[in-house]
Amino acid sequence: MKKHHLIKVYQIFQFLLATVLFLFLYIAAYEVYLNETSIETKIILEKKGGFQGRLDEVSKGDRFLVEFSSAINLKNINNCFQVEPAIDYKIISAEKKAVRLEIGQNLKPETEYKLKVLNVRSFLGFAVQPIEEQFSAPKPPTLSRIYPSFGATDIDYYEKIKIQLDQSLGQDYSVEVVITPLTGFNANISNNRREIVIVPTTRLLKNQRYDVSINLKHNSFVDFKKKIYQGFFVTRKPPLVVYNFDANGLPTRTEERKENIEPQIITGKYIDVDLSSQTMFLFEDSVERGAFKVSTGKRGMDTPQGTFSVIAKASRPWSKKYSLYMPWFIQFTNEGHGIHELPEWPGGYKEGANHLGIPVSHGCVRLGIGPAKLVYDFAEKGTPIIVHY
Numbered sequence: 001m002k003k004h005h006l007i008k009v010y011q012i013f014q015f016l017l018a019t020v021l022f023l024f025l026y027i028a029a030y031e032v033y034l035n036e037t038s039i040e041t042k043i044i045l046e047k048k049g050g051f052q053g054r055l056d057e058v059s060k061g062d063r064f065l066v067e068f069s070s071a072i073n074l075k076n077i078n079n080c081f082q083v084e085p086a087i088d089y090k091i092i093s094a095e096k097k098a099v100r101l102e103i104g105q106n107l108k109p110e111t112e113y114k115l116k117v118l119n120v121r122s123f124l125g126f127a128v129q130p131i132e133e134q135f136s137a138p139k140p141p142t143l144s145r146i147y148p149s150f151g152a153t154d155i156d157y158y159e160k161i162k163i164q165l166d167q168s169l170g171q172d173y174s175v176e177v178v179i180t181p182l183t184g185f186n187a188n189i190s191n192n193r194r195e196i197v198i199v200p201t202t203r204l205l206k207n208q209r210y211d212v213s214i215n216l217k218h219n220s221f222v223d224f225k226k227k228i229y230q231g232f233f234v235t236r237k238p239p240l241v242v243y244n245f246d247a248n249g250l251p252t253r254t255e256e257r258k259e260n261i262e263p264q265i266i267t268g269k270y271i272d273v274d275l276s277s278q279t280m281f282l283f284e285d286s287v288e289r290g291a292f293k294v295s296t297g298k299r300g301m302d303t304p305q306g307t308f309s310v311i312a313k314a315s316r317p318w319s320k321k322y323s324l325y326m327p328w329f330i331q332f333t334n335e336g337h338g339i340h341e342l343p344e345w346p347g348g349y350k351e352g353a354n355h356l357g358i359p360v361s362h363g364c365v366r367l368g369i370g371p372a373k374l375v376y377d378f379a380e381k382g383t384p385i386i387v388h389y
Contacts, residue, residue, distance in 0.1 A: 039069050039070045039072065039120075039122055039126075039128045039129070040069040041069075041117055041120075041129070042066075043055075043064055043065070043066055043067075043131070043133045044064070044065040044067065045058060045063070045064060046065050046100075048061050055133060055135040056138075056139075057137075057139075058103060058113075058136065058137060059106070059137065059138065060103055060106045060107075061102065062102075063092070063101060064100065064101045064115060065098060065100055066081075067098050068097045068120075068128070070097070070122060070123070071097055071122070071123040072096060072120055072121065072123060073120075073121040073122065073123055073125065074094050074096070075121075077094050077120075078091060079119060080119050080120045081099075081101060081115065081117060081118075082116040083115055085111070085113060087105055087107065088105045089101050089103050090102055096123070101115075106218075107136065108137065108218070108224060109137050109139075109140040109218055109221070109224055109226075110140065110224075110226070111136060111137070112134055112136055114133070114134055114135075115133050115135060116131075117131050117132070118130040140226065141165040141166060141167045141168070141194075142165065142166050142216075142228050143164075143165060143228045143229045144164045145162075145163075146163050146164070146212070146214075146229060147162040148161070148233035149231075149233075151232065151233070152233040152234070153233070153234045153236070154234075154237075155233050155235045155236060156235070157203045157204045157205070157235055158204070160198060160199050160200075161177075161179065161185075162195070162196075162197055162198075163195065163197075163198070163214065163229075164194060164195050165194050165195075167194065168192055168194050169189075169194070172219055172220065174216075175214055175216055175217070176214070176216075177198060177213070177214050178212075178214075179210055179212050179213075180211045180213075181210070183202065184200070184201040184202070185198050186198075186201065204235045205235060206235055206236070206237065206256070207237045207238065208234065208235050209233075209234045210232060210235070211230075211232045212229065212230070212231050213230050214227070214228050214230075215227050238256040238257060239256070239257040239288075240254040240255065240256065240257065241254060241255050241257055241279050241293050242291065242292050242368070242370075242371055243255075243292075243293045243357075243371075244370050255293070257279075259274075261281050264386055265386075266286045267286075268284070268285065268384075269282070269283065269284045269378065269379075269380065270383060270385070271339070271375070271379065271383060271384070271386070272388075273294065273296070273365055273386065274388065275296055275303065275305070275389045276389045278293060278294050278295065278296060278356075278358065278359065279291055280292045280293075280365065280371075280375070282375065282378055289378065290374065290375075290378075292367055292368070292375070293356045294366060294367055295355050295356050295357065295358055295359060295360055295361050295365075296363075296364075296366075297361050297363040297364070298360050298362075299359075301361070301362045301363045303359075303361070303364070303365060304363075304387065305387050305388055305389070307384060308332040308385045309332065309383060309385060310330055310331070310332060310382060310385065311331045311332060311333075312331045313330050313379065313381070314331075315327065315328060315329075315376070316328075317329045319343075322343065323346075324346070324351070325343065325345075326338070326340040326341070326343055326344075326364070327340060327341040327372060327373075328340055328341045328372040328375070328376035330375070330376060330379050332385045337363050337364055338364050339364065339365040339367065339372075339385075340366065341367055341372030341373070342366055342368065353368070356368055
C-alpha cells in the first residue's frame with residue numbers, strides 16, 4: 001500500500017515537471033518567435049571622424065549605420081538596401097546586428113533621397129519589417145549681404161560690388177554673376193570662399209540703373225542652378241557745376257563735373273578755387289555745399305595761388321580803378337583780390353557773362369548771377385580760401 005502510494009506521487013511529480021518544462025520551452029520559443037518577428041531597425045548617420053550627424057547634412061564619404069535589435073541573416077544582404085534617387089554607395093561592413101553603408105558621391109542639393117531597408121530576414125528566416133529614411137545634402141550657400149544693397153541709389157561711379165555668402169562655396173559650388181549693362185569686370189574671391197568682390201574694368205555710367213543677378217551652381221550637377229539674388233542699384237546723377245541762377249533760384253546753365261574734389265580742410269567752412277577747371281567749390285565740415293563756374297585772372301594778371309582767408313565783405317562796392325560795380329565782393333588779399341559777381345557798369349550791363357569758365361579777369365574770381373550771392377552769404381570773415389591748380 002505504501003509502495004503504491006509512492007509510485008503515484010512520483011508519477012504526479014513527473015507530470016508536473018513535464019508540464020513546467022513544456023511551459024518553459026513554450027515561453028522560450030514564443031519569446032524567440034517574438035524577437036524574430038518584431039526586429040526593430042534604426043538608421044544612424046556617421047560623419048567623417050566617427051561622430052553622429054544629421055540626415056539633412058549627408059555628404060560624400062559619410063556612412064549609414066543600420067542597426068537591428070536582433071541578429072539577422074546576412075545571406076543576400078547586398079540586396080536588402082535601396083536608395084532613391086539612385087546614388088553610388090557600398091556596404092563596408094556587415095555584422096549580425098549592424099550593417100554600414102558608405103556614400104560614394106556628392107548628393108544633388110535640395111533633393112530628397114530615401115534609404116530603404118527591405119527584404120531583410122531574421123536569423124531564423126522571418127521577414128523583418130521594411131523601413132525607409134529620408135536624407136539630403138547640406139543646405140547650399142545663400143546670400144548673406146550685398147553692396148550696393150537692393151534698390152540703392154546715388155552709388156559712386158568707381159564703386160565695387162561686394163557679395164557675402166552665409167557659408168563657404170567650398171570646392172563644390174561656384175557663382176554666376178551677371179550685371180547689366182556692365183561691359184566687363186574682374187571677380188576676386190576671398191581665401192575662405194565666402195566673399196566675392198566685383199571690380200568693374202571701366203567706371204560705371206552716370207545716373208544708370210544696373211541689374212544684378214547671382215546664380216549658385218554646383219560643379220558636379222550641371223543642371224543645378226539656383227538664383228540667390230536679383231536686384232538693382234542706380235549710380236548717382238552727375239554732379240553739376242552751376243553758371244547762373246534765375247530769379248527763382250533755379251540753375252539756368254550747368255555742366256557735368258569732370259573731377260571729384262577731396263576737401264583739403266575737414267572742419268568748418270572753406271572755399272576751394274580750382275584754376276585748372278575754373279570751378280569754385282564750397283565745403284562745410286568736409287561736405288560739398290556747391291560747385292560754381294568762375295572766371296579767374298588772365299595771363300599777366302593771374303589770380304594768386306595759396307591759402308588765404310576772408311578779410312572783408314561788401315555787397316556792392318565801386319571800383320574807382322575800373323569805374324564799375326563789383327556786387328557781393330569778398331576780399332581775400334591785401335592787394336585787393338576778391339571774389340565777386342560779374343562786374344556791372346553803371347548802366348546795368350554785366351561784363352563777361354559769356355566768359356565764365358575762361359580766365360579773363362584782372363585777377364579777381366568772378367561768379368555768375370546768383371552763385372555770387374550764395375557764396376557771399378556762405379563766407380564769413382576768416383573763412384579760409386584755397387586757390388590752386
